[in-house]
Amino acid sequence: MSLLRPRRATDPLWMLAPTLLLLAVFFFYPLGFAVYRSLFRWDLLTPPEYVGLDNYRALIESGELISAFTTTLAFSLVVVVGAMALGLGLAMLLNRRGAFAGFIRSAIFSAYVVSWVSVALLWMWVLDSQGVLSAWVSALGLTPLDWLGDPDVALYSLAAVTIWKIAGYAMVLYLAGLQDVPPVLYEAAALDGAGPIARFRHITWPLLRPTSAFVGTTSLIASFQVFDVVRVMTQGGPVRSTTVFVYAIYEQIFMNLRVGRASALVVVFFLMLLGLTALQLWAWRAKRGAS
Amino acid sequence: MRRGAVNLGLLAVGLVWLLPYAWMVVTSFKTLPEIVEAPTAPLPSGLPLDAYQEVMRSLPLGRYLFNTLVMSLLIAALQIAVALPAAYALSKLSFRGRGVAFGLVVATLLIPAQVRFVPVFAMLADVGLANTMTALVLPFGVSAFGTFLLRQALGSVPTQVIEAARMDGASELYIVFGMLPRMIVPSLVAFFMFSFIYHYSDYFWPLVMTADDKVRTLPLGVALLREQGTGVRWHVVMAGNVLLSLPVLGLFAVAQRHLLRAVTSRGL
Amino acid sequence: MSRRAWLAGSLAAGGALIGCAESIPKGRQGVDLWFSYGGKNRQLLERLVARYNESQPAIWVRPVFQGDYFECLAKLRTAVAAGAAPALSHVVGEVVPYLAEAGVLEPLSDYPGAGELDFVPSLGQAGTWARGAARPLVALPFNRSTPIAYLNGKLLKEARLEPPRSWDELTEAARALGSRSGAAPRWGFECPIDWWFWVALVGQAGGQIIEPNGELSLGGEAGAQGVLLWQRLVRDRLMRPPPGRDYNAWEVVNQDFLAGRAAMIWTSTAFLRYLEENARFPVLAAPLPKHTRRAVPTGGTFFVVLRRAPEDEKRAAWEFLRWMNQAEQSVDWATGTGYLPVTKQAVSLLETRGYYQEHPNDRVAYDQLEVAMTWPWSRSLFRVQREVIQPRLEQAVLTGTPARELLDEARALARRELGSSEVSPGTSSGASSGRREVAE
Numbered sequence: 001m002s003l004l005r006p007r008r009a010t011d012p013l014w015m016l017a018p019t020l021l022l023l024a025v026f027f028f029y030p031l032g033f034a035v036y037r038s039l040f041r042w043d044l045l046t047p048p049e050y051v052g053l054d055n056y057r058a059l060i061e062s063g064e065l066i067s068a069f070t071t072t073l074a075f076s077l078v079v080v081v082g083a084m085a086l087g088l089g090l091a092m093l094l095n096r097r098g099a100f101a102g103f104i105r106s107a108i109f110s111a112y113v114v115s116w117v118s119v120a121l122l123w124m125w126v127l128d129s130q131g132v133l134s135a136w137v138s139a140l141g142l143t144p145l146d147w148l149g150d151p152d153v154a155l156y157s158l159a160a161v162t163i164w165k166i167a168g169y170a171m172v173l174y175l176a177g178l179q180d181v182p183p184v185l186y187e188a189a190a191l192d193g194a195g196p197i198a199r200f201r202h203i204t205w206p207l208l209r210p211t212s213a214f215v216g217t218t219s220l221i222a223s224f225q226v227f228d229v230v231r232v233m234t235q236g237g238p239v240r241s242t243t244v245f246v247y248a249i250y251e252q253i254f255m256n257l258r259v260g261r262a263s264a265l266v267v268v269f270f271l272m273l274l275g276l277t278a279l280q281l282w283a284w285r286a287k288r289g290a291s
Numbered sequence: 292m293r294r295g296a297v298n299l300g301l302l303a304v305g306l307v308w309l310l311p312y313a314w315m316v317v318t319s320f321k322t323l324p325e326i327v328e329a330p331t332a333p334l335p336s337g338l339p340l341d342a343y344q345e346v347m348r349s350l351p352l353g354r355y356l357f358n359t360l361v362m363s364l365l366i367a368a369l370q371i372a373v374a375l376p377a378a379y380a381l382s383k384l385s386f387r388g389r390g391v392a393f394g395l396v397v398a399t400l401l402i403p404a405q406v407r408f409v410p411v412f413a414m415l416a417d418v419g420l421a422n423t424m425t426a427l428v429l430p431f432g433v434s435a436f437g438t439f440l441l442r443q444a445l446g447s448v449p450t451q452v453i454e455a456a457r458m459d460g461a462s463e464l465y466i467v468f469g470m471l472p473r474m475i476v477p478s479l480v481a482f483f484m485f486s487f488i489y490h491y492s493d494y495f496w497p498l499v500m501t502a503d504d505k506v507r508t509l510p511l512g513v514a515l516l517r518e519q520g521t522g523v524r525w526h527v528v529m530a531g532n533v534l535l536s537l538p539v540l541g542l543f544a545v546a547q548r549h550l551l552r553a554v555t556s557r558g559l
Numbered sequence: 560m561s562r563r564a565w566l567a568g569s570l571a572a573g574g575a576l577i578g579c580a581e582s583i584p585k586g587r588q589g590v591d592l593w594f595s596y597g598g599k600n601r602q603l604l605e606r607l608v609a610r611y612n613e614s615q616p617a618i619w620v621r622p623v624f625q626g627d628y629f630e631c632l633a634k635l636r637t638a639v640a641a642g643a644a645p646a647l648s649h650v651v652g653e654v655v656p657y658l659a660e661a662g663v664l665e666p667l668s669d670y671p672g673a674g675e676l677d678f679v680p681s682l683g684q685a686g687t688w689a690r691g692a693a694r695p696l697v698a699l700p701f702n703r704s705t706p707i708a709y710l711n712g713k714l715l716k717e718a719r720l721e722p723p724r725s726w727d728e729l730t731e732a733a734r735a736l737g738s739r740s741g742a743a744p745r746w747g748f749e750c751p752i753d754w755w756f757w758v759a760l761v762g763q764a765g766g767q768i769i770e771p772n773g774e775l776s777l778g779g780e781a782g783a784q785g786v787l788l789w790q791r792l793v794r795d796r797l798m799r800p801p802p803g804r805d806y807n808a809w810e811v812v813n814q815d816f817l818a819g820r821a822a823m824i825w826t827s828t829a830f831l832r833y834l835e836e837n838a839r840f841p842v843l844a845a846p847l848p849k850h851t852r853r854a855v856p857t858g859g860t861f862f863v864v865l866r867r868a869p870e871d872e873k874r875a876a877w878e879f880l881r882w883m884n885q886a887e888q889s890v891d892w893a894t895g896t897g898y899l900p901v902t903k904q905a906v907s908l909l910e911t912r913g914y915y916q917e918h919p920n921d922r923v924a925y926d927q928l929e930v931a932m933t934w935p936w937s938r939s940l941f942r943v944q945r946e947v948i949q950p951r952l953e954q955a956v957l958t959g960t961p962a963r964e965l966l967d968e969a970r971a972l973a974r975r976e977l978g979s980s981e982v983s984p985g986t987s988s989g990a991s992s993g994r995r996e997v998a999e
Binding site for chain 2: 002003004005006007009011012014015016018019020022023025026027028029030031033034090093094096100101103104106107108109110111113114115116117118121122123125126128130131132135164168169172173175176221225227228231232246249250253259262263266269270273274276277280281
């Protein structure tokens, strides 16, 4: 894009001042604070004590860092793959005219608008061991899983709830992508005798690749920052099986009063997020490049 | 015939989303003995408003809703007011440090609130602002995402338009706040709605920043209904949940078109 | 009407409509009380506070609800750090030493009438926390409890059983009372996999968490015995380990009991009234069984006054606490909830009124105090509990990891946490010593 010269040299300054000031106070100062405090033992109540890199060492030695990382990663992978697959499936199914299909699309997308707390409370009740889902599974003659109480299951239950909430968003993006696919391509392929699977593989999927990259990165980032569902539904348990990164930070500060250790987690987490930001920008560029 | 089968299939899929909502509403019309006795009974025995009365009794609901609306509106308005001039400078003006400034904004795109609340809380408390509306609004004054979005939108406004306005003697202030917003209304509406919905639903920040009913928000209040003490009272929690969801679902029903356009065209 | 007047008027009308947060009446000394109960207990506390506010013209206590214990505590600590804390709150017992040593709590010994408060010794932590030690009074017992057993009277009668008095009888009763068949299977026994009940088991097996010499033993072999009992019961499907963490699990236990899905549960005496009022069968309370001996921990919260609050607020808070500890209020609180009466006057008032004859269930927890274990004055015990013990208990019971292995691991970690000179079992003065180790 072509750029204009500012009328006065100071114009950009006042235009950017509010943004930069707020960023400095509410973003960069807190981050600097975290980096600094990660070198201390501090419980908020008594004076901090300098401990060097002890907090990082403790996080690594206790396995907390690696466990928070792998838990978050497992959760994210399930959510990303699930949201993309379900979003695409729903989009292909609902890519049709008619008021009824429109109504179903709205119902699915509405979950994206409702608050996380609402969704978490609602599903906590559905997944309760005396809840309606377990009752249905029992009625079919099967043994229901302990959705939120089994350490091998709980994380995936949370992932499923998250997918339920964001699949509508993925669906809407895929719908837009599908509508951009020129119908002539399908017609030509049909003339060549390509079946539905071949058409999907050779036309739909390649053309949707930028959309997929976008859906993938946004759900990756959202799932990396998951907190509300964990806080409301499992509080990180059972047996720490749902202690994802952000919840670990919260727990260290609030429950364990370890601000130093929490700060060390913040620093590591921030570095990971920076990596993801780069990924996000790349995906946006890819999407814009495609449209 | 075939259309009927298709619609049946669509309905089956839609039920995965519709049934949980229905379950929420059904549960909110049950009474404590019913919840204890038969938690999965498909229908309540009547339409008692016990649970809703209980919600009203234990929460100053109107106050919470008011706080939530004021907070979300203020945040959205402030974010737009702050982002507009920044986005203009970043998209239209050439000056030294432009790349750096943009980099700084983008770097904060993904910093979640949980990462920054301790120092922010301490800072605000130092100046007597903890547990105030300011503590809920000001830290969200900059939306990296909003700046990014408006920068993209302004980027599509032809430079000649701005040059012409300058020729006509319009001040930069007028260009930024008077002329340009009118040219990117869809983006502004979309961003406003996203910001509003996000902060209306926000749980974490009000959780850590507020200490009493003066500034508490609705999601917090509803989560507090799951309070410990005696036993879960799911009918009350779900009644609170219905009351919490209604306003956003209402907004969604009215403004769905804008929202969908925002999602698809701008990749929010 | 000028524009400004119109604006002010409509703002006022809006404010009235919205119902502004309760404000302190003119001329009264205001005191905020941060509290953490839900449901019935919350309503009772609010009624008591309202009664206090009406009973005198000088002080106005404003109760502010803060979620569950952990949430309230978290709030309190951040608020203390930020200088935004209220004058009055209540906190779980395990965390009192920590807060006291951090210098957050107001010493109350010299406040007027402090010497006359006559607490039931084990509820006031006599000997370790309160008078009897050189340590000043920093916490007044409020909603204090012990774990007790609740039994479904109908099922018990059908099975012709008495409440179990030993671990073996508990196992047998769980077998007899449970039923795995039919449309509605029923668990014989249910108990939250929680530190508190484990401490009870450790005591019953003859151990204690911290030895009299200050060594953190986690009960030694008794600690393992407690976990092994749970593991056996769960393996044989005699006991349901309830899902959920912290109080979620406790709520599930109550719910299962009320719905007849669990015949026998262990939980706090605090739920006595709630369970009695909502059960459709006779509820029978019983003391916990013994293994090698009888033992229970105490639980619940203590009132604390925050040191950094303004002087006149602290004095007003103290006046309220004195009022709350009058026999009448103590009795109302205890009989309305199931918590224990905390002062001796309250107990004798209940006895002279013949309350315990009419409500034998209420008597169970009180009688159990004979065998109550006192908590040591330990700065980091709450941390050991949350970070070291609790997750391992869940792990042992839910995944069947060997109990002794886990406890060895826990001991090693906990000792590192506690340091060597951390625990003072009774008499030494704590406020000034060992400050260096306080943080983290």
